[in-house]
Amino acid sequence: EIVLTQSPGTLSLSPGERATLSCRASHLISRDFLAWYQRKPGQAPRLLIFGASNRATGIPDRFSGSGSGTDFTLTISRLEPEDFALYFCQQYGNPPLTFGGGTKVEIK
């Protein structure tokens, strides 16, 4: 199975700053089938990005995804107070589905 490694584990930033989150796969992800999610305590995960770079419905354009193959990035261009949360990636190109361990974006 494909192992997804996210880095850094924690990102300490201030509102208005840019956040860059990495998701690296142990093997090539077929068709760049990679998604990103946001999760806040006590809430269900929220889909942000699918297909590596496609924003889900209703997701603000400050969220963007990029990358291909084994290296993917989620960028939040200017952090809003509500963006401080846990972010994790998921690959769905190669069974079984697998998830990264997550990056916590916290207020500096």
Place this chain on the structure above:
Amino acid sequence: QVQLVQAGAEVRKPGASVKVSCKASGYTFTGYYLHWLRQAPGQGLEWMGWINPNSGGTHSSQKFQGRVTMTGDPSISTAYMEMKRLTSDDTAVYFCARTPESGYPYYFEYWGQGTLVTVSS
């Protein structure tokens, strides 16, 4: 709008079973596979399997085969995940989730709020 509603928390002793429910609304229940996932404390999410509510067919991760049963009741738009022979390693939040489109690809736009299952003697 699409909603997946899960019951609250469950506590079980080691060796027992648990059945987690997921009530769907806002769409045709039989039109979309429902997936089950879990997240143990300090761990990443883990995909467990899916059920096709239309046919009752299921597919689970090899890790859970033989210990997890997924079922659905279209009359009440509810899916269930039953896990047997629980151990402390099964302590986790269990989620049901649905893809945006019917079938593949399997990324998840709709999620239940999760059911915390605690296994403790």
